[in-house]
Amino acid sequence: MALTDLKVRNTKPTDKQQKLFDERGLYLLVTPAGGKWWRLKYRFGGKEKSLSMGVFPDVTLKEARERRDAARKLLANGVDPGIERKVRRAGAAERAANSFEAVAREWFAKYKPGWAKSHADKIMGRLEKDVFPWLGGRPIAEIAAPEVLAVLRRVEARGALDTAHRVHQNCGQVFRYAIATGRAARDVSADLRGALPAASHTHFPSVTEPSEVAELLRAIDGFKGTFVVQCALRLAPLLFVRPGELRTAKWAQFDLDKAQWRYTVSKTKTEHLVPLATQAVVILRELHALTGRWQFVFPGRDPKKPMSGAAVNAALRRMGFDTKTEITGHGFRAMARTILHEHLRFPSEVIEHQLAHKVPDALGTAYNRTKFIYDRIKMMQAWADYLDALKSGAELVPIDTLSRTA
Template sequence: MALSDPTCKNAKPKEKPYKLADEKGLYLLVKPNGSKYFRFKFRFAGHEKVLALGVYPEIGLKQARDKRDEARKQLDSGIDPSLTRKIEKTGSAENTFAAIAKEFMAAKPNWSESHRKHVNECFERDVFPWLGNRPLKDLSAVEVLATLRRIVDRGAIETAARTKQFIGQAIRYGIATGRAERDVTADLRGALPSPVRGHYPAITEPKPLGQLLRDIDAYKGGFVVRTALQLQPLIFARPANLAAAEWAEFDLEAAEWRIASDKMKMKDAHIVPLSTQAIALLRDIQPLTGNQQYVFASNQGQNGEKHISRESIGMAIRRMGYQGQHTAHGFRTTASTLLHEQGFHSDMIERQLAHAERNRVKAAYNRAQHLAERRKMMQSWADYLDGLKNGAQVIAFKKAG
């Protein structure tokens, strides 16, 4: 039964504290000394929490319910009301964009670890150096646009669009927690080049593909990025997965790369059979990074706790003069196109691309049935690429039986 004003007023103290329940998590806590406190019980990120709403009768029942409803709205928006209260007490010291962006990320417990890392990397690399120390309430659309244009200028249009989205999410979190009044990214509609959705430039003709492979081998950049460049055509993984590949995921004796479901776009664990050429590249880089977490460890981190950016491969391809012709993600289109032309079964190719199968029964069948065939397909594909790279006559390679 819901509380009433007379019930609150007439509640008498007892030997031990006790609660009088209202609705939707609100209750009145009555202490042995006669003090009465409104409390709101809620769950956030799987943990039970309690928010103090005030002392009765200074705070009446209606006011307590209004505060409870306000807290419930914050919960619906994925915000911890107790964190908001803490922010209110600490004042402006934590009102910079960087501080609020970090709180925003912490308030998203259901994010996958790979997505959390990606958002954090975008902030740390492209936003915090220019906007991190700015008070959120003073942030202007002009400042945000200047920051995003730095990303566009290096050719990373998709990343600029995603970063604008992340900045807007952090600002809206700041609005919800009372430290900003409006989302200035809304003023930037149309100010950035529009990324082409659903299409990545890709070379799908054998002869220019052979030239690209030769250019990759001759790439003058760092050894770590060059090795990632050389591996990508062989395995045609998503660039983010390759950049974040960990040595613990590889079994070189079994010739497999096993990627956990929380790293995959479709949340489905994935196995990549490794050709002899792919294993040779991994063994070549192993003396350099094999004692670290990541295969493609970044020299910006310490002891390999950071890896190269998901953009590193694409940036290298652009530096080689393939802007608008090919991308790191484009190797997936290249492989899909040519493997289909060579007669490999669509289910096998789609499974190797880690595209989701909507029919769960069929998906389980595909996982069970196609690994052995995919091993043969990946080795045939690697041999075919070697032939193109070495300038051999371009002929259709035979499907491994």
């Protein structure tokens, strides 16, 4: 007799397995542990076989019968339903391995070691928030340009146009990696060039007028916070490195006798050399007496860790400066770049090398830590002297660096 829902539900386990048969090969296997498994008994190629139809109550009697009927249709067409299921599962596993998310995470893992942590976190944050929910499960080879555009439009609609452009860029990188690894034939994101309005980039606020720089420098000298933060503030305009590189500086990287600081640039992973003006060496020697026994030049509350990334900006706000419109720790770089070129007349390529920017030359070298080193040594000392003169209120005129360094 055919099974009923009541019979299936009320059957209790015993110390032996039970088989409750329905119709056309379907039966319920009840285990001593209480499990109830739907099975289909069938013959194919002269052999008796069994195929799982699911577990009760997740799969009801009605659903089990529907699965049985689908399997019997395959048998009628000369297809073994057990083999067909294995093929289908293998295909699903392959599609999952070649999904956009799987390829993106593989690409990310490959290139992450060469990125700064903050950069890597931003990339994965964008993918997880703005891409994976819609494209993550799709086989990357089957994704079409309109699907990517829909993702970009969602980001644009919330007013994050710059983020939308970055998402577009990251999607292109994933597609090109998929092409290189044989998972896709083309980069469909390339079809979307011009689909988004151009983003208007905003720069870190900075002070670039000499009179305002003088005011800022005098305010730094009057800072009433900790000596460590005060030294970081005094060194920030002298060195104009990236804020994260300044706060994580280690004493082992410095040779104060040679007036040099050598470290690896966080953004490009290239070696960089910062010539130290005499004023910077004086500040560092003072600070070494306090923090020299620690690893970091600017230790935080836990001296085994560097000071907070918010410390310099917080100090600027305490001094009355608006870090959204006037100056930030990063703004010292723009200050130096502008004044060194416009007022001290140093060549832009010398300044760019000191800023640790990639500056391709005629030989194709993207970056050379010792390029223009003698010019950079002179420039760093001239810059420190200029800042001292500004702070003291001296009237300054542009320097003809070309004749001075000839």
